[in-house]
Amino acid sequence: MTQQTKQDVFPPTMSTWIALRMSDGVEGRNEVNRHIMAVYDWPLRVYFMGTSERWLGEPEDIVGGFFADRLSRSEFLHEWRASGMRLRRWLMNAFCFYLMEMRRARARDRRAGELEHEPIVFNGSPEAAVDRAFRVSLVREALRVAQESCEDSGLASHWNIFVAHYLTGRDYADLSREFVVTPERAAVMARTAARKFRAAVRELLAGDGTPDQEVDQEILSLIEEPTS
């Protein structure tokens, strides 16, 4: 294995990356927006599906409209960075305002009537629901990022063994026959890929606004969140 394959593809922190890319013209902003939509689309859909505003439209349309509206505003992410909030909370709050704006717009169209001044009601804890969805979305995105990193480093087989072991539960003895390596070599390859996955998880949490020294604590709080 070469040294190159051991290097992470990430800059020091994802939040730094966001800041750098935001100041990098339209292309940079588009890249940041793609990242945000990849990670936060699902949590916001879950939030929307738990509110009293389901009547406004289909989740994918509403969340897509929210991203199109807010992410086109140059100050939006600068304000998030200045807020010190986790990005998922910032987006949830902004999305709540967006829903109220949509409701007011519908009221002007006489489709919402007296609902215009009612608060948005959520069935249960919106923060807990968003965190549960964020946990799933974060892991899915980290898998995609880590896979890309492995493939770019010539470690595609390492990644395939990682997926087969950690996601589909196959043991190393079984995998060693398929990949024609010893069981120990299969375990080592999976661990190498797992290091990429760990880096991806931690960078995505940094991108959400978690300080480096609090990433473990953030992971534990997400894991310990009740599943239902």
Added chain:
Amino acid sequence: MTSSGQTSHISVYDSIGESQASTLLRLGLLGPRRPIDDLADRLAEPGAAHWLDSVLEIGTTASIGKPRSILLMGETALADLVKVKDEGKRRYRMADTADGRLGGLAIYFVAIASGLVHHKQNICSRPPDVLHAALLDLAAAAAGHWSDMLTRAAATARTLAT
């Protein structure tokens, strides 16, 4: 399983639910840290193979012969490997820098791995099953021939454990 691109795994990722996400998220944890975790991170850094070579090229190891010959090729008596291992332990305890301690730990584990690979002997007090997991973690981070040797040592440790 294919070795093709990302699309081959997308459906697996999309089927991940909350429970499995929690299990996978645990892989993102760094702590609680063991010394071996710090060594693994050091071995994963760019230039680590050169670093490992350089820490082996002084002291007991160098006095016996060329480190790569001693440790990789099995040309050394078990008693000499024990001396190298003990020097690693001493350096780990006595070093006044973090990098010096990691260097000592690296010598310690490489000597143990060499004993396992070339003499089928566990020259430390760690149980083989514990050693097995530690050697796999180090092999996953190390590069090239050092990774290969650590992997083969883990295989021997598994044999000794059963």
